[in-house]
Amino acid sequence: MLKQIEGSQAVAQAVALCRPEVICAYPISPQTHIVEALGKTVKEGSLSPCEFINVESEFAAMSVAIGASAAGARAYTATASQGLLFMAEAVYNASGLGLPIVMTVANRAIGAPINIWNDHSDALSQRDSGWLQLFAENNQEAVDLHIQAFRLGEELSMPVMVCMDGFILTHAFERVDIPTQEQVDAYLPSFEPRQVLDPAEPVTIGAMVGPEAFMEVRYLAHARQLQALERIPQLATEFRDVFGRDSCGLAHTYCADDAETMIVAMGSVLGTIKDVVDEMRADGHRIGVLGITSYRPFPLAQVRAALVHCKRFLVLEKSLAVGLGGILATDVRMAVSGSGLRGFTAIAGLGGRPITKASLHQLFRQAEQETLEPVSFLDLDRDAVNKQLERERQTRRSGPIAENMLHDKGIVSAGQFG
Amino acid sequence: MGFQPVKFYQTGTYTVGNRLLAADERSVQSSEQRSNAINSGHRACQGCGEALGARYAIDAAMAASNGQLIAANATGCLEVFSTPYPESSWQVPWIHSVFGNAPAVATGIAAALKAKGKTEVRVVAQGGDGGTTDIGFGCLSGMFERNDDVLYICYDNQAYMNTGVQRSSATPPAARTATTMPVGPQPGNPFGQGKNLPEIAMAHGIPYVATATVADLRDIEYKVKRAMQMHGARYLHLFVPCPLGWGTASHDTIRIARLAKESGLFPVFEAEHGEVTGVLKIRHPVPVEDYLKPQKRFAHLFGKHAHPDMVAHIQALADRNIRKYKLLDEEVH
Incomplete structure (x- = not known):
C-alpha cells in the first residue's frame, strides 16, 4: 500500500x-x-x-x-x-x-x-x-x-x-x-x-x-x-x-555500460550522485555509478565486474579511516587490484556536511581529468584547518579544537586562544 | 523461615542428617532426584566456594522449577572453570555472553519465554562480584527496576579472582589484592570505599533480596526456593570464600564463611520489597580477628608490623552490622 x-x-x-x-x-x-x-x-x-x-x-x-x-x-x-x-x-x-x-x-x-x-x-x-x-x-x-x-x-x-x-x-x-x-x-x-x-x-x-x-x-x-x-x-x-519490485541485492550499476568514469558509493547519497550523472550524461560525459547495498559481505566479484571496463573510478564515502583515507575505498581497491585502474577516494559529508550537486559536478569532472589527489576531502575548509594548525604551532595551550573551529568560522562567540 | 532454630536432641547443634528429617524437609542435595546441574569434572580450584554455592543454588532452582530452568552466566571463574571447549559441566540450558551483561541476557530470555507463552520455564542469571557489583551493575540495576522475571545470584568472593585477584567494589577494607597491595601507611584496600549490593538491590524495591553463605547450605537452598516461589526481579548474594585469592586452606572454605557470618562482617538476612523480613542470628559471637587471621590477604594486619587500629576499624564495621541487622539474640546481650 x-x-x-x-x-x-x-x-x-x-x-x-x-x-x-x-x-x-x-x-x-x-x-x-x-x-x-x-x-x-x-x-x-x-x-x-x-x-x-x-x-x-x-x-x-x-x-x-x-x-x-x-x-x-x-x-x-x-x-x-x-x-x-x-x-x-x-x-x-x-x-x-x-x-x-x-x-x-x-x-x-x-x-x-x-x-x-x-x-x-x-x-x-x-x-x-x-x-x-x-x-x-x-x-x-x-x-x-x-x-x-x-x-x-x-x-x-x-x-x-x-x-x-x-x-x-x-x-x-x-x-x-x-x-x-x-x-x-x-x-x-x-x-x-x-x-x-x-x-x-x-x-x-x-x-x-x-x-x-x-x-x-x-x-x-x-x-x-x-x-x-x-x-x-x-x-x-x-x-x-x-x-513485485526489484529491491536490495549486492550492488547495482547505473549508466555503467559505456562509462569511462565510475562513481562508487553507499546509501542515500546515491540519489544525488545519479542526478549529477544524469546531468553530466546530457552534456556527453561517459560517467556511471556503482551503488553498493551489501557492504558486509563485500561483493568483490560484482564490484570488480562493474568497474573493470571503465578507465577510472572514484569512491565517494561518508567515512574516514583516520591516518589512511577511505574505508569503503580500501575494499573497492582490493576488488580491482591488478586491473591497473586509476582509483580516487573522496571523503564527503562527514557529520552531516551537505553533499551538493554543484560540488559533485566539480569533483566528478576532476575525476574524469584525473586531477584529483588520491584522497580528497569534499568541501573541506582549508583556511579554517590551516588557521588551527598555525595556532597549534605558535601556542602550546592552543585550546579546545572544536571551540576554536566554531570561533574561526564565526558560528559562535567562543573564547579566543592564540 | 528457613533458618529458624531446629533443636536436635542428639547434639544440640543445628546440624542434622537428612534421615532424621521429614521427607519434605530434606535437602535438595540429599535427593536422588537432584539435577546435578553442574556435574563433576569441572576445573574449579580445590575448596572453591563458588563451585559449591553454585551447585547448591542451581540444583535448588532446578528443584523449585521442576527442571524448567535456563541460566545466563557472566564472564568469570564460574564460566571459565565450567565450560572450556569441548567440555561443559552444565546440565541446564546455559548461555554466556560477555562480562557485564548477564542480567540483560536473562531479561531477554525471560522476554522470549513470555512472548512464547512458556511461563513454566524460569530464568536465573549469575556472576561473580566483579561481574555483579562493577561491570554488570548498570544492567543489573536496569533488570531490577523493570522488575524483570529473573533470579540473579551473585557469588561474592570479594575480588576479581579469574584475572588474578584484583580489587572489586566488593573487596573489603584492608584486604590485600593484586591492585591493593599491603604496602604503605594504609596497606590493602582502603576504608570507606565499596558498595553494599544487597542494600542497593533492596533500594530498588524488588520482591526479594537475600544473602547467604556456603557455611549454611540449607539456608542457600531455602532462599533459592523462596525466591523461586516469587516472580519479578530477585537477588541472592552468596558469600563464597576463595582459597586461592584469600590465602586460606582449601579445607577451611566453610569455616571461613561461618566466621564471616558469626563475626557480623557478613550479615545474613532476607528482605521483601525493600524491608528486612528475616535475619540469621549469630550463634557463637567471635571477634573479627578470628575471621581475619586465617586469611593471608589480611596477614599484614597482624604480626611484627601489626595494624591494630585497622583491626579495630574492621571490628567497628562488624559491630555496626550487628546493631543494624540485630544479629545477636536479646538474651546474648
Missing part, C-alpha cells in the same frame, strides 16, 4: 510486519522514531505476541536481544552512532554466537566533537564484527531490506544490520509501498533457530574456546558471509516474485 510516510515510521511498520517477538528500545537520535512507533504498536496490541523492553543502555539493548534470540525469539533493536559503539562488545558477541538479530542503524557521526548528523562512521566501525551490513539508498529500500534481513539472518544464523542514513532517510517523508501482512508472511517463515535454550534439550551456548578451535569458529562466520553472497541475490529475486 502506497503511503506518504516518514522513513522511521515506514521501517517501524515493516519491522512490525516481520512479527518480532522481542524489541529492545533505547533512545538515540536519529533512530528514536523507529522504536517509539514500535512501542506504540506493541502497547496498543496490534503486534502480539511481542515484548517491548525499555532498556537502560544500548549495551543492554543488544544483550537483551542476545538472550531473546538464544531463547528462540525473533529479536530486533535499533541504534546509531555512540549507541552502536556503546554496545560494540555485545555486537561482536551476537555474531560470534551466531544469533540472527536484526538491528537498524540510523547512520550518524561519532564524536568527539559530538554531532548528531549523518555519516557512515558508526556502521563502518563495526565492519569486522561479523554482522551482515546492508545499506539502504532510499526509504523503500530501507523497508524492503528489513524484510529481507530477517529472512537472510535467520537462514544463515547471523545478525544483520540494516543501515539507513540518519535524518536524510529516517526523517524524510517519501512515498513508500508498505507491504501487506500476507506478503510478508509468504516471504518470511517463522524463526527456526539452529540453537535454542530449552530445558528439554539443554545446550551450553557461549563456552570458552581456546586456540584449538577458535580459528575454526571465526572462519565459520566468514563462511556464512560467503554464503550470504550467494543468498542475497536469490532472496532479492524471491522478493520480487512476492512483492
Whole structure:
C-alpha cells in the first residue's frame, strides 16, 4: 500500500510486519522514531505476541536481544552512532554466537566533537564484527531490506544490520509501498533457530574456546558471509516474485555500460550522485555509478565486474579511516587490484556536511581529468584547518579544537586562544 | 523461615542428617532426584566456594522449577572453570555472553519465554562480584527496576579472582589484592570505599533480596526456593570464600564463611520489597580477628608490623552490622 510516510515510521511498520517477538528500545537520535512507533504498536496490541523492553543502555539493548534470540525469539533493536559503539562488545558477541538479530542503524557521526548528523562512521566501525551490513539508498529500500534481513539472518544464523542514513532517510517523508501482512508472511517463515535454550534439550551456548578451535569458529562466520553472497541475490529475486519490485541485492550499476568514469558509493547519497550523472550524461560525459547495498559481505566479484571496463573510478564515502583515507575505498581497491585502474577516494559529508550537486559536478569532472589527489576531502575548509594548525604551532595551550573551529568560522562567540 | 532454630536432641547443634528429617524437609542435595546441574569434572580450584554455592543454588532452582530452568552466566571463574571447549559441566540450558551483561541476557530470555507463552520455564542469571557489583551493575540495576522475571545470584568472593585477584567494589577494607597491595601507611584496600549490593538491590524495591553463605547450605537452598516461589526481579548474594585469592586452606572454605557470618562482617538476612523480613542470628559471637587471621590477604594486619587500629576499624564495621541487622539474640546481650 502506497503511503506518504516518514522513513522511521515506514521501517517501524515493516519491522512490525516481520512479527518480532522481542524489541529492545533505547533512545538515540536519529533512530528514536523507529522504536517509539514500535512501542506504540506493541502497547496498543496490534503486534502480539511481542515484548517491548525499555532498556537502560544500548549495551543492554543488544544483550537483551542476545538472550531473546538464544531463547528462540525473533529479536530486533535499533541504534546509531555512540549507541552502536556503546554496545560494540555485545555486537561482536551476537555474531560470534551466531544469533540472527536484526538491528537498524540510523547512520550518524561519532564524536568527539559530538554531532548528531549523518555519516557512515558508526556502521563502518563495526565492519569486522561479523554482522551482515546492508545499506539502504532510499526509504523503500530501507523497508524492503528489513524484510529481507530477517529472512537472510535467520537462514544463515547471523545478525544483520540494516543501515539507513540518519535524518536524510529516517526523517524524510517519501512515498513508500508498505507491504501487506500476507506478503510478508509468504516471504518470511517463522524463526527456526539452529540453537535454542530449552530445558528439554539443554545446550551450553557461549563456552570458552581456546586456540584449538577458535580459528575454526571465526572462519565459520566468514563462511556464512560467503554464503550470504550467494543468498542475497536469490532472496532479492524471491522478493520480487512476492512483492513485485526489484529491491536490495549486492550492488547495482547505473549508466555503467559505456562509462569511462565510475562513481562508487553507499546509501542515500546515491540519489544525488545519479542526478549529477544524469546531468553530466546530457552534456556527453561517459560517467556511471556503482551503488553498493551489501557492504558486509563485500561483493568483490560484482564490484570488480562493474568497474573493470571503465578507465577510472572514484569512491565517494561518508567515512574516514583516520591516518589512511577511505574505508569503503580500501575494499573497492582490493576488488580491482591488478586491473591497473586509476582509483580516487573522496571523503564527503562527514557529520552531516551537505553533499551538493554543484560540488559533485566539480569533483566528478576532476575525476574524469584525473586531477584529483588520491584522497580528497569534499568541501573541506582549508583556511579554517590551516588557521588551527598555525595556532597549534605558535601556542602550546592552543585550546579546545572544536571551540576554536566554531570561533574561526564565526558560528559562535567562543573564547579566543592564540 | 528457613533458618529458624531446629533443636536436635542428639547434639544440640543445628546440624542434622537428612534421615532424621521429614521427607519434605530434606535437602535438595540429599535427593536422588537432584539435577546435578553442574556435574563433576569441572576445573574449579580445590575448596572453591563458588563451585559449591553454585551447585547448591542451581540444583535448588532446578528443584523449585521442576527442571524448567535456563541460566545466563557472566564472564568469570564460574564460566571459565565450567565450560572450556569441548567440555561443559552444565546440565541446564546455559548461555554466556560477555562480562557485564548477564542480567540483560536473562531479561531477554525471560522476554522470549513470555512472548512464547512458556511461563513454566524460569530464568536465573549469575556472576561473580566483579561481574555483579562493577561491570554488570548498570544492567543489573536496569533488570531490577523493570522488575524483570529473573533470579540473579551473585557469588561474592570479594575480588576479581579469574584475572588474578584484583580489587572489586566488593573487596573489603584492608584486604590485600593484586591492585591493593599491603604496602604503605594504609596497606590493602582502603576504608570507606565499596558498595553494599544487597542494600542497593533492596533500594530498588524488588520482591526479594537475600544473602547467604556456603557455611549454611540449607539456608542457600531455602532462599533459592523462596525466591523461586516469587516472580519479578530477585537477588541472592552468596558469600563464597576463595582459597586461592584469600590465602586460606582449601579445607577451611566453610569455616571461613561461618566466621564471616558469626563475626557480623557478613550479615545474613532476607528482605521483601525493600524491608528486612528475616535475619540469621549469630550463634557463637567471635571477634573479627578470628575471621581475619586465617586469611593471608589480611596477614599484614597482624604480626611484627601489626595494624591494630585497622583491626579495630574492621571490628567497628562488624559491630555496626550487628546493631543494624540485630544479629545477636536479646538474651546474648
